[in-house]
Amino acid sequence: MAASLSQFERGLVVGLLIGEGSFGGDGKQPHVTLRMHVRHEALFRWLVARFPATKLYGPYTHGGRSYYQWMARGRTLVHDLLPLLETELDAQLDGYASARLVAMQEKYAAFIARERARGDLE
Secondary structure (H helix, E strand, O other), X not given: OHHHOOHHHHHHHHHHHHHHEEEEEOOOOEXXXXXXXXXXXXXXXXXXXXXXXXXEEEEEEEOOEEEEEEEEEHHHHHHHHHHHHHHHOOOOOOHHHHHHXXXXXXXXXXXXXXXXXXXXXX
């Protein structure tokens, strides 16, 4: 899916994830999470429209904060979002975010390799 994004859209997604994203996993599969205030609902809907296999959760209210949480995990992360991040996010752009991405890729290297071997989403 990332290949069909405009340059502006690619930059917007990468910028959001550099500034607000979390690169991690649940111990079995990798995920990228974006959590922001409910006032950004339109932006979350925009992300889901461009990455339809991702999930939007919420709105949640916790500790006096109302937020949505967007997640790309597992297979959709590997096939839809990871190629964009690998192309656009490097240490020269943002060392901290790049290091978090690399750490996630290293921790989940076997999962990522299996999903890539299976091919693109059907």
